[in-house]
Amino acid sequence: MTRDQSAPISNLSRTTLSDGWCRLVEYAFDYHFADGRVVERSWEVCERPEATSVLVFDRSSRKFVLVRQFRVPVYAMGEGDGFFLETAAGLIDDGESPEETAIREVCEETGYHVEELLPIRAIIAAPGLMTEKIHCYAAIVDEGMRIGAGGGLDEEHEEIQVVHLAFDEAMAMVDSGEISDAKTIVMLQWAALNRDVFGL
Numbered sequence: 457m458t459r460d461q462s463a464p465i466s467n468l469s470r471t472t473l474s475d476g477w478c479r480l481v482e483y484a485f486d487y488h489f490a491d492g493r494v495v496e497r498s499w500e501v502c503e504r505p506e507a508t509s510v511l512v513f514d515r516s517s518r519k520f521v522l523v524r525q526f527r528v529p530v531y532a533m534g535e536g537d538g539f540f541l542e543t544a545a546g547l548i549d550d551g552e553s554p555e556e557t558a559i560r561e562v563c564e565e566t567g568y569h570v571e572e573l574l575p576i577r578a579i580i581a582a583p584g585l586m587t588e589k590i591h592c593y594a595a596i597v598d599e600g601m602r603i604g605a606g607g608g609l610d611e612e613h614e615e616i617q618v619v620h621l622a623f624d625e626a627m628a629m630v631d632s633g634e635i636s637d638a639k640t641i642v643m644l645q646w647a648a649l650n651r652d653v654f655g656l
């Protein structure tokens with residue numbers, strides 16, 4: 457096998473090391489270098505379902521609608537109190553399309569009913585670590601489409617604060633590092649390149 461023929465690996469085997477909330481799998485394989493050398497390698501991969509995230513814009517207030525919640529890994533990294541500002545997001549449940557998940561998660565987390573999603577792109581969250589792909593969308597809503605308080609699901613012990621930010625405020629927070637979530641930065645920068653979509 458050479459690198460010209462699809463993936464540079466052969467003899468792949470998978471061993472599940474842990475199968476909890478995240479599935480940790482060891483991939484063992486022969487790696488074929490471009491110069492013809494072949495070495496045995498292994499890589500631990502965190503296998504994750506696909507996810508969705510939505511940049512919600514309320515045209516009544518002309519503000520983006522983000523969510524803030526306690527994130528254990530953020531706390532574990534020593535990033536302040538662990539509360540983290542992000543676009544609404546969630547994992548795709550069995551049998552759901554990415555669009556169905558996106559609409560459900562926006563409603564659960566922000567209280568807005570979304571009718572139309574504008575695809576931004578799918579992003580790969582951590583390519584050296586896990587299989588997570590996040591389908592990102594924009595959605596334009598208005599005050600009349602606010603059908604609940606949001607805040608997340610009690611049965612999942614979610615405590616989500618809904619945060620409304622003007623475009624300039626949000627971009628200043630990206631600039632200062634107050635917003636440091638990758639998918640949120642990607643989507644806000646997409647908004648900066650496509651301001652007309654939001655009438656900004």
Ligand SMILES: Nc1nc2c(ncn2[C@@H]2O[C@H](COP(=O)(O)OP(=O)(O)O[C@H]3O[C@H](CO)[C@@H](O)[C@H](O)[C@@H]3O)[C@@H](O)[C@H]2O)c(=O)[nH]1
Pocket residue numbers: 477506507508509542545546547561581588590612613614637
């Ligand atoms: N992470 C995690 N979540 C757990 C666990 N056990 C239960 N949960 C519950 O699983 C639910 C996941 O909520 P979702 O809204 O579906 O997903 P999310 O955590 O918001 O994930 C989104 O954001 C992440 C961070 O940016 C992304 O990594 C992910 O792809 C997705 O976009 C939460 O209610 C959480 O309490 C656990 O051990 N770990």
Ligand SMILES: [Mg+2]
Pocket residue numbers: 544545546547561565
């Ligand atoms: Mg979520």
